[in-house]
Amino acid sequence: xGNGKKGNISIAEFYSKFGIVLIFVILFVVMxxxxxxxxxxxxxxxxxxxxxVITILACxxxxxxxxxxxxxxxxxxxxxxxxxSAYCMLKTGNLFLALIVGLACGLLFGVINGALIxxxxxxxxxxxxxxxxxxxxxxxxxxxxxxxxxxxxxxxxLGQGYIGFIPFPVIIMIIVLIITYIILAWTxxxxxxxxxxxxxxxxxxxxxxxxKAKFFACAFGGVCTGLAGILLMARMSSGQPAAGxxxxxxxxxxxxVGGTSMSGGVGNILxxxxxxxxxxxxxxxMNLQNINSSFQDIVLGILICVAVIIDxxxxxxxxx
Amino acid sequence: MKKKLLAMGLAGIMTxxxxxxxxxxxxxxTTSDTSTAQENTQTDDEKExxxxxxxxxxxxxxxxxxxxxxxxxxVSGDEEYVWGYVAQSFTDTFCSRVQKAMEDYVAQNFPxxxxxxxxxxxxxxxxIELAENFITQGVDCLIVTASDSxxxxxxCDMAKEAGIPFVVVNSDIACxxxxxxxxxxxxxxxxxxxxxxxxxxxxxxxxxxxCYLGGTDGFTHTTxxxxxxxxxxxxxxxxxxxxxxLEGEYLRDRGMEIxxxxxxxxxxxxxxxxxxxxxxxxxxxxxxxAAGMSDIIVCGIDANDDAxxxxxxxxxxxxxxxxAEGQGKWGAIAAYxxxxxxxxxxxxxxxxxxxxxxxxxxx
Numbered sequence: 119x120g121n122g123k124k125g126n127i128s129i130a131e132f133y134s135k136f137g138i139v140l141i142f143v144i145l146f147v148v149m150x151x152x153x154x155x156x157x158x159x160x161x162x163x164x165x166x167x168x169x170x171v172i173t174i175l176a177c178x179x180x181x182x183x184x185x186x187x188x189x190x191x192x193x194x195x196x197x198x199x200x201x202x203s204a205y206c207m208l209k210t211g212n213l214f215l216a217l218i219v220g221l222a223c224g225l226l227f228g229v230i231n232g233a234l235i236x237x238x239x240x241x242x243x244x245x246x247x248x249x250x251x252x253x254x255x256x257x258x259x260x261x262x263x264x265x266x267x268x269x270x271x272x273x274x275x276l277g278q279g280y281i282g283f284i285p286f287p288v289i290i291m292i293i294v295l296i297i298t299y300i301i302l303a304w305t306x307x308x309x310x311x312x313x314x315x316x317x318x319x320x321x322x323x324x325x326x327x328x329x330k331a332k333f334f335a336c337a338f339g340g341v342c343t344g345l346a347g348i349l350l351m352a353r354m355s356s357g358q359p360a361a362g363x364x365x366x367x368x369x370x371x372x373x374x375v376g377g378t379s380m381s382g383g384v385g386n387i388l389x390x391x392x393x394x395x396x397x398x399x400x401x402x403x404m405n406l407q408n409i410n411s412s413f414q415d416i417v418l419g420i421l422i423c424v425a426v427i428i429d430x431x432x433x434x435x436x437x438x
Numbered sequence: 439m440k441k442k443l444l445a446m447g448l449a450g451i452m453t454x455x456x457x458x459x460x461x462x463x464x465x466x467x468t469t470s471d472t473s474t475a476q477e478n479t480q481t482d483d484e485k486e487x488x489x490x491x492x493x494x495x496x497x498x499x500x501x502x503x504x505x506x507x508x509x510x511x512x513v514s515g516d517e518e519y520v521w522g523y524v525a526q527s528f529t530d531t532f533c534s535r536v537q538k539a540m541e542d543y544v545a546q547n548f549p550x551x552x553x554x555x556x557x558x559x560x561x562x563x564x565x566i567e568l569a570e571n572f573i574t575q576g577v578d579c580l581i582v583t584a585s586d587s588x589x590x591x592x593x594c595d596m597a598k599e600a601g602i603p604f605v606v607v608n609s610d611i612a613c614x615x616x617x618x619x620x621x622x623x624x625x626x627x628x629x630x631x632x633x634x635x636x637x638x639x640x641x642x643x644x645x646x647x648x649c650y651l652g653g654t655d656g657f658t659h660t661t662x663x664x665x666x667x668x669x670x671x672x673x674x675x676x677x678x679x680x681x682x683x684l685e686g687e688y689l690r691d692r693g694m695e696i697x698x699x700x701x702x703x704x705x706x707x708x709x710x711x712x713x714x715x716x717x718x719x720x721x722x723x724x725x726x727x728a729a730g731m732s733d734i735i736v737c738g739i740d741a742n743d744d745a746x747x748x749x750x751x752x753x754x755x756x757x758x759x760x761x762a763e764g765q766g767k768w769g770a771i772a773a774y775x776x777x778x779x780x781x782x783x784x785x786x787x788x789x790x791x792x793x794x795x796x797x798x799x800x801x
Contacts, residue, residue, distance in 0.1 A: 153703075155702050155703050158702060160702060161699075161702040164698050164699070164702065168695055168698070262534070265717075265744075267720075267743065267744040268744070268747075278724075278728055350691060353691070353694070353724075354690045354691055354694060354720075354721065354724060355724060356690060356720070356744070358689075358690055358691070358717070360688075360689060360717075361689060361690065361691050362691075363689075401695075402699055405684060405695070405696050405699035405700070405703075406699050406702065406703045408681075408682040408683070408684065410655075410684055410685050411684065411685045411687070411692075412655060412685065
């Protein structure tokens with residue numbers, strides 16, 4: 119790993135630019151050879167649709183991880199926001215209101231996370247663990263474990279509809295990705311987040327408004343979570359309190375596999391897309407091959423290890 | 439690893455609720471005996487007053503399996519007892535129905551019994567604490583709806599040591615069967631019923647291609663449901679082929695995702711998708727409908743509201759009903775027998791197959 123190519127481009131740069139894409143391409147080719155159904159158009163469309171929720175969550179996690187934070191709450195907040203939205207849709211029949219309620223619920227938890235982290239200096243891991251517990255309790259208290267079905271077609275369209283050949287949720291996902299890209303690449307807050315993740319003390323010293331940027335990241339993650347919750351419930355035509363459990367881990371995996379460092383400062387959303395697609399094709403391929411999800415978890419675990427090992431090694435080599 | 443650990447910790451409530459009360463969230467009152475006991479003045483064949491109202495209510499409503507049990511146990515009585523009931527949780531829909539059925543039945547038929555109920559909050563620890571409290575109070579009988587079959591073995595030991603009869607309702611605890619009463623349903627049967635449905639309703643002159651959506655691995659009932667299903671097919675010599683068998687974790691979105699992938703891999707070849715609960719079955723149905731297909735038969739377990747609607751609409755082949763009211767009622771009867779010092783026994787509350795033919799009984 120230590121002996122890279124000489125020249126202008128460092129190994130770290132090379133990996134962060136192409137490494138993950140290379141892994142994706144290799145996996146893709148191998149899977150296509152083993153299972154010819156894999157490359158059918160409908161299947162690839164399925165894969166993209168299946169990763170929508172994780173990818174949108176990953177957008178939120180991307181901002182968190184880049185600034186050296188992490189969010190454990192999305193899995194449960196997503197269920198709460200989505201179920202609340204479905205409930206609202208059922209009771210009022212007003213799609214607009216349902217959307218607002220779902221997004222507001224996500225935002226609320228984002229704001230709680232942000233407040234805990236910035237105003238009270240609670241470590242993000244603990245703050246979001248706490249809010250996850252709150253969301254979990256809230257959803258059980260609210261629903262009593264019951265689900266809300268028979269949602270109208272207008273709501274279900276959000277998760278199941280098509281515009282031409284493209285699934286509607288995929289379009290939403292692309293919009294969220296574009297917004298995330300713009301925030302990270304072109305706005306002062308995006309640059310602040312990188313600076314904070316790289317060295318918080320230095321960022322603070324150079325006049326960056328650390329708390330404001332962190333708070334924004336949390337709130338943005340909350341909205342992403344709310345949106346993901348609505349799309350997931352709409353996809354199932356049902357508000358499901360038990361859904362989404364553990365999805366934050368898939369989202370974090372996507373971000374990490376995409377080369378974002380757990381310690382912050384490094385990462386980009388384009389690679390995260392590839393990361394979540396890798397998770398998507400692995401799960402999809404294993405379902406096609408009738409391999410149980412226990413093994414999917416093992417493979418994903420190995421993938422995380424490999425991604426982080428490479429990341430660390432590359433970083434070491436790069437600092438020499 | 440991290441994912442597994444966290445998932446295990448974080449998934450606590452969900453999985454516990456699956457284990458503790460694998461009954462889904464149907465809320466309809468069924469043709470249960472508790473409701474008839476309350477509305478005993480109806481123009482049924484008997485008009486007796488409260489003196490032997492249970493006998494009358496039961497003889498009118500009792501199903502065959504109940505009659506046999508009723509010969510062995512007193513279904514009403516006047517003895518004074520105090521019972522402690524550790525409910526699985528107050529929020530779980532299915533368990534709440536069990537609890538309500540028990541409370542109603544006790545109030546009607548064991549008027550001198552005081553039933554104290556504690557909210558177990560789906561936590562093993564809370565269950566143990568509540569059980570300790572009841573034992574300290576010296577109740578005549580301890581009743582528990584368990585959250586975890588292994589985690590609560592300690593309650594068995596405590597009750598045994600204190601010499602207090604112990605009744606487990608809904609989900610069994612992994613202690614010696616001779617140490618406690620068990621009132622609940624045999625998960626093996628629920629899977630078996632799904633198999634029987636296929637044998638009787640799906641023509642196997644050509645090989646029937648079956649895909650199975652299993653529940654979360656690691657739970658006893660997941661294994662039993664799967665085993666019961668395949669056993670029923672094998673026993674009948676059914677001509678089938680298991681195309682695929684994957685873990686859907688009892689979740690609708692997992693069931694949906696897996697079915698989408700199956701439709702890609704096997705497409706029109708799939709004849710039947712059998713799921714270990716209705717949620718996964720509904721997920722499969724969503725995927726099938728989204729793909730514009732309609733000739734795949736889907737089966738589930740739980741008799742949830744939307745599954746029953748799907749059975750009505752003909753998009754679901756069958757679901758299986760778990761009798762919450764029966765569990766509550768017979769839980770009370772078992773507790774009464776236990777308080778009288780009768781020998782430990784297991785009371786099986788049968789699962790019932792729900793198809794288009796008998797759907798009316800479950801609404």
